[in-house]
Amino acid sequence: MAKPAQKVTLSPSRDIPFDKLLLSQANVRRIKAGISVEELAEDIARRGLLQSLSVRPVLADDGSDTGKFEIPAGGRRFQALSLLVKQKRLAKTTPIPCIVRDANSAILAEDDSLAENMQRAALHPLDQFRAFVALREKGQGDEEIAAAFFVTPQVVKQRLKLAAVAPALLELYADDEMTLEQLMAFTVNPDHERQVQVWEAIKSSWNKEPYQIRRFLTETSVRASDRRAVFVGVKAYEAAGGAMLHDLFQGDDGGWLEDPALLDRLVSEKLQAEAEVIATEGWKWIEVSLDLPYGYTHGLRRLSGDPAPMTDDEGVAHAKLLAEYRALEEEYEGQDELPEEVDTRLGVLEVAMEKLEARPLIFDTEDVARAGAFVTLDRYGELAVHRGFVRPEDEPREEIDVHSGEPVADGQGGDVEASASNNAGGAMITFGGQALEETTADDEDEGALKPLPERLLMELTAHRTLALREAVGRSPDVALTLLLIKLVGDTFRTSNSAGSCLEASVRHVYMSAQASDLKDSVVAKLVDDRHAEWEADLPLGDDAALWDYLTALDQGSRLSLLAHCLSFGINALHEKVNPYGAGISASGLTKRMTQSDLVARAVELDMVEAGWEPTADTYLNRVPKARILEAVREAKGEGTAQLLDHLKKGEMATEAERLLKGSGWLPDVLRRHDLEALDGAEGQGASDDEIDPDPADSVDLPAFLTAELPGDEASKVAAE
Structure with missing residues (x-):
């Protein structure tokens, strides 16, 4: 015979005045967790008590009823109510909804307290996100929702953003097949189709890290910190109809610009507008390029100009800044360490004075008419204009005729690499295009090792050429030996030198193929700095003065200058072999690379120390x-x-x-x-x-x- 099921009897509920309640010592919660009592009190004041307290009668020693009730379950709600009473926002006699347990129940008070805290299920975060969406749809604003749940408006925006992820991905998150961090990463791009595509692409991959998801979702976008975006400005980009992507969960440097084509067009238009303004200064040509390659001035003569004097207003401003700077120096003279705010102010003053002291150069009008300027962007997104460069074909006819003895036809500048237009000032404005990347063979070919691509070989040997140039430039003995090899070859072998009494010369070798990081490399900085130091000392405008300067140099300085000049003729570049005679032959290339090995050995060249390392981009x-x-x-x-x-x-x-x-x-x-x-x-x-x-x-x-x-x-x- 089946045993009848035992019927469940629930404890009765009743309203008990607040002043009849007291916190039980059997409450198991000892450690603070969750929202604060103050926030809970504000929530009760706003919407009332949502959950009754669980209480038991307090009996006297003789077992009689004392009229008091202890609270083993609901202690935080009782503390919040106590705070409201203390603030006189709730009367002491206010009836409080309670579930009254029998004082002689077989269930211990600690059992009730533990069960109340353990048998509850925390709300899934996705349910929180969707609840916020429901509140928004029913007319509540972000500020109102934030105030109701004691969070910031930013938190509300974040949760609403999470709820807006593709429904298929939200279901994966609900089933614990995706982490919250991964879901947060998907909020970067609101395109649901793209979100699902990215997940399908990486779900079977070993790398499903949030940063990888963000990278895929923004791979066709441009960071707002990119120099092109800085130059144009995000506001101008958005005004032109460009869309932005933002990450609400971590720093994104201002977000991503979603339309690179629009950005490039705006950059080109703004650069051209700047070039047209500069053209009104009277230059013969202006070359505009987003990136000027290392050695872009090779073969050009640079004009020497005089710094423009300060205007009266600029002079007064500079004097005021200098006076403040000196006053601060005197005030804190002798102190081991300056206060942080004073040190910061001195830095601001220095930058302001340097800006006023960096005067534009004034060139001779006749020189400007035959010279040109380069317009580009620096690494920080600021406009950079390099004025005063003369091409060989634009040199005065008389000077060229005297030295070469050959007739020179009138010219209007070098080859135009891209579209060009004449502005009102008559200057030829050209847009230099970047060289196209050569396509490589099938990257997934698992067969025998194939030769490195020609373009990559040229870029790698450009790095080596520049490193050799820097090393030879600081090695006079090696430079002298190299020069002697050239002179011995000219003296004892057939020579076809013409137009000069000595064949020995340095032809500045231009690296037509180079990686984007070459101009910012360690050796490039060393070469440029050394060149600038010599250029500042040499009297280049007058041959007689230059002769006197060189003869007055000590032997060590003369050898150092020789090494520096000779280093610009270093050519360790791998080039395409032309079997039909033009360019370099196969034997000539072999000889060049063999001799470059000899030079590398002599200068103890180490390409690792020179700063090259194998990265995904470089190799x-x-x-x-x-x-x-x-x-x-x-x-x-x-x-x-x-x-x-x-x-x-x-x-x-x-x-x-x-x-x-x-x-x-290597x-x-x-x-x-x-x-x-x-x-x-x-x-x-x-x-x-x-x-x-x-x-x-x-x-x-x-x-x-x-x-x-x-x-x-x-x-x-x-x-x-």
Whole structure:
């Protein structure tokens, strides 16, 4: 016979005056958590008590009723009510809804307190987001919602943004198939279709980090901190109809501009407008380019101008700034450390004075008529104008005729690389275009190693040429030896020199193919600084004065100047071989590269110290996967290379960049072959005991690469 189910009896509820209630010592909550009592009190004052208190009668020692009730469950609500009573916003005798448990119940008071706190389920964050949306749809504003739930309006905007993610992704988050951090990353781009595309692309990948999601969602956009955006201005971009993307959950440097084509058009229009204003100064030509390559002034003569004097207002402003600066210096003279606000003010004064002291140059009108200017952007997005450069064909006819003895036709400037237009001032404005990237062979070819792409070889050897130039420039003995090799060749071999009494000369070698980071490299800065120092000292305008200056130099200075000048003729560039005679032949290229190795050995060139390192942009993404694995294998060993073998090209390049950082690995074209031979000789003497049997053991690898590989014993056990 079935046992009848026991009927459940619930405790009765009743209203009890507040002054009859007291907090039970059986309440298990001891540690503060959640919203504060003050916020809970404000919430009760706004919407009333949403949940009754659980109480038990307090009995006297003899078991009689005292008329008081203790609260084992609901202590924080009682404390919030107490605060309202203390603030005289609630009367002491106000009836409080309570559930009254029998004083002699078999269930302990601690049991009630524990159950109330443990048997509740916290609201899922997605339900919070959707609840905020419901409140917004029913007419409540962000400020009103924020005040009701004691959060900031920014938090409200964030939760509303999370609720606006693609519904399919919200369902994944609800099923715990996506983390909150990943969901937050998807809010960067409001395009639901694109959000789903990105998730489909990465859901099976090892890398589903939020930063990767943000990168994919903004890969076709331009950061507001980009110099083009700084130059145009976000307001001007938005006024032209451009859309912005913003990240509400982390710093985004002002967001992303979603229409790069519109931005580029605005940059071009603004640069051209600036060029047209500069053209009214009377220049013969103006070249506009977003990026001027390293060595863009090669072959041009720079005009020397006089700094423009300050106006009366500028002079008064400068004197006032200088007086304040000196007064602060005198006031705090002798102190070991300046107060922070004083140090900041001195910095502001210095910048203001430097701005006034940086005077524009005034050029001779006749020189301006034959010279030109370059208009570009600096790295901070500011307009940069470099005035006063004369092309060889624009030099005065008389001067050229005397030196060359050849007739010169009138010219209007060099080749125009892009569209050009004459403005009202008559200047030819040209827009220099960037060289197109050559396409490489199939990056996914898993066959034998293919030769490096021509463009990449040219860029790599441009780095090496500039590093050699810097090294020879500080090595007078090597420069002198190099010059003697040239002179011996001219003296003892057939020479076709003409137009000069001495064939020895330096032709500034222009690197037509170069990576974007070359002009900002360490060696470029060293070369430019050394050149600027000599240029500041040399009296270049008068041959007689230059002769006197050079003859007065000490021998060490003369050799240093010789080395510097000779370094500009260094040409270690790999160039395309032309079998039909024009350009360089195969044998000529071999001879050039062999001699550059001799020079590199003489100056002890180290391309690692020169600042080159293999990154995804400079090398790894430019070569097939086999080349990437070869680099990792040479730097970290076969074991590490095998761990990367299964990755896709982009992931392999990224991980290889991390592994190769600081390793000193160089592609063959950048290596010193004499050092390779020396290392090989030393390696032959190593015993088997000295060789690490598994180089991967000592490499700091990410977790996904250190997991047991299929075939390992641990993997076999797991598979069973």
